[in-house]
Amino acid sequence: MEEALFDRRGTLWTFTTQQFIPKSPPYIREETEETFVPYGVGYVEFAGQARVEGRLTESDPAKLRIGMEMETVLIELVDGVTTYAFRPVS
Amino acid sequence: VNVSIVGIGIHPFGRHDGVSAMDMGVYAARQALRDAGMEWGDLQYAAGGSMMGMQGTEASPDTMVGRLGLSGVPFINVMNGCATAGSALAVACNAIEAGMVDNALVVGFDKHPRGAFDPDPSILGLGQWYGDVGLMLTTQFFAMKINRYMHDFGISEDTLAKVAAKNFRNGSLNPNAWRQKPISEDEIRSSRMLNYPLTQYMFCSPDEGAAAVVVCRADQAAQYTDRPVRVRAVSVKTRRFGSFEVMAPWLPVERTDSPTVDAARACFERAGIGPDEVQVAQIQDSESGAEIMHMAENGFCADGEQEAMIQAGETEIGGRLPINTDGGLIANGEPIGASGLRQIHEICLQLRGDAGQRQVPGSPRVGYTQVYGAPGVGCCTLLTT
Numbered sequence: 330m331e332e333a334l335f336d337r338r339g340t341l342w343t344f345t346t347q348q349f350i351p352k353s354p355p356y357i358r359e360e361t362e363e364t365f366v367p368y369g370v371g372y373v374e375f376a377g378q379a380r381v382e383g384r385l386t387e388s389d390p391a392k393l394r395i396g397m398e399m400e401t402v403l404i405e406l407v408d409g410v411t412t413y414a415f416r417p418v419s
Numbered sequence: 420v421n422v423s424i425v426g427i428g429i430h431p432f433g434r435h436d437g438v439s440a441m442d443m444g445v446y447a448a449r450q451a452l453r454d455a456g457m458e459w460g461d462l463q464y465a466a467g468g469s470m471m472g473m474q475g476t477e478a479s480p481d482t483m484v485g486r487l488g489l490s491g492v493p494f495i496n497v498m499n500g501c502a503t504a505g506s507a508l509a510v511a512c513n514a515i516e517a518g519m520v521d522n523a524l525v526v527g528f529d530k531h532p533r534g535a536f537d538p539d540p541s542i543l544g545l546g547q548w549y550g551d552v553g554l555m556l557t558t559q560f561f562a563m564k565i566n567r568y569m570h571d572f573g574i575s576e577d578t579l580a581k582v583a584a585k586n587f588r589n590g591s592l593n594p595n596a597w598r599q600k601p602i603s604e605d606e607i608r609s610s611r612m613l614n615y616p617l618t619q620y621m622f623c624s625p626d627e628g629a630a631a632v633v634v635c636r637a638d639q640a641a642q643y644t645d646r647p648v649r650v651r652a653v654s655v656k657t658r659r660f661g662s663f664e665v666m667a668p669w670l671p672v673e674r675t676d677s678p679t680v681d682a683a684r685a686c687f688e689r690a691g692i693g694p695d696e697v698q699v700a701q702i703q704d705s706e707s708g709a710e711i712m713h714m715a716e717n718g719f720c721a722d723g724e725q726e727a728m729i730q731a732g733e734t735e736i737g738g739r740l741p742i743n744t745d746g747g748l749i750a751n752g753e754p755i756g757a758s759g760l761r762q763i764h765e766i767c768l769q770l771r772g773d774a775g776q777r778q779v780p781g782s783p784r785v786g787y788t789q790v791y792g793a794p795g796v797g798c799c800t801l802l803t804t
Contacts, residue, residue: 342567343563343564343566343567344563344615345559345562345563345566345614345615345616345617346562346614346615347553347556348612349535349613351535351553351555352535355540355547355549355550355551355555356550356551356553356555357550357551357552370553370554370563371563372563374672376672377672378672379669379670379671379672380669381668381669382554382667382668382669383552383554390616395566395570406551406552410551412548412551412552
């Protein structure tokens with residue numbers, strides 16, 4: 330096994346939106362119809378490296394386009410739990 | 420394969436409160452035995468598939484012998500994801516072909532809780548983080564696969580709705596279907612968006628049901644029926660490196676064919692029959708997009724040709740290649756252990772000419788089935804008169 334550093338930016342290979350509440354567990358957030366905010370999910374292609382699946386910061390399909398440039402950021406899921414996500418580069 | 424199907428049975432799919440998964444399996448098994456004119460004691464072998472039965476929330480398939488009779492029959496339990504039923508059929512066919520036994524029962528049943536499948540990540544060998552962050556949903560994969568496919572091959576949202584409308588319409592002609600009400604393309608398109616570009620009515624839902632077949636040596640089929648259905652091939656394949664599969668945290672940039680492509684190719688090769696000879700097919704429609712993509716993956720058309728084929732009605736019951744004539748998963752729901760045998764049950768009805776209002780015209784002689792499931796397994800069968 331060898332560590333490899335990924336580029337910070339890549340392109341959106343495909344995406345969808347999560348518009349119903351995932352069951353918890355396994356989802357870490359326990360949501361209700363009042364609190365739930367849909368989120369985007371996609372694969373970002375890092376040229377010559379891999380396509381990586383992750384949450385997107387954007388959940389409006391009208392603002393997402395296959396092939397658009399994305400950058401890796403950190404988001405807080407619940408207090409004290411952080412994960413990576415992909416944000417459109419505008 | 421020198422094996423014939425001589426009896427078929429099905430328990431209606433849907434929601435059946437107070438009826439256990441095994442109850443449904445027993446019901447389907449008895450119907451298949453009756454159809455073959457056989458008694459339980461005549462059976463030499465059995466293979467039964469169930470996901471919930473093997474995960475401990477329902478009785479395991481082999482416990483059926485307590486209901487059907489303690490005859491000492493060897494009973495093999497099978498759990499192989501969405502390919503469970505097809506794998507059970509393969510187990511039975513292999514036992515017959517090996518000369519071990521002359522006949523066998525194949526049964527599949529399941530009973531899932533309501534709502535989307537949301538297994539624990541560890542079941543698929545994934546880290547807990549994958550579920551924590553909200554990625555452990557099969558529906559996201561289907562949506563992302565069809566979204567990319569629409570982008571690459573020009574499939575329209577209108578065509579997604581058309582597929583679901585067809586399957587609901589076919590389901591309305593099937594007394595064993597869960598959804599028996601036609602739903603218009605407009606209603607489908609305007610139903611709640613679950614995972615872009617897929618709306619609520621484009622998806623199948625997990626449910627409950629059972630199906631069974633009795634198989635025997637092809638040279639003995641005439642003892643049981645004058646309309647045997649011949650099993651020409653059964654194939655099961657798992658994913659290769661680089662295929663885009665459900666619940667994959669990452670993918671290599673170079674994409675390879677899906678396990679469905681591999682399983683279909685193996686199935687047609689073994690049968691010596693080509694996709695162009697198939698006259699009726701039941702293929703995995705976890706949602707409308709899956710049916711569209713699986714048309715090409717199974718070899719029924721080139722990528723992108725589905726748009727024109729579906730718009731022209733070629734996959735309707737009266738069309739050139741009728742697909743999911745019993746309503747598919749969209750109208751029947753998904754009891755994982757039973758779905759593959761539901762497809763085979765429908766092909767047997769069609770080849771026997773017993774499909775009633777949804778009978779494909781012209782006395783079809785060649786039928787095909789395909790299921791696909793997590794974490795990347797495909798299973799196909801080719802059946803003929």
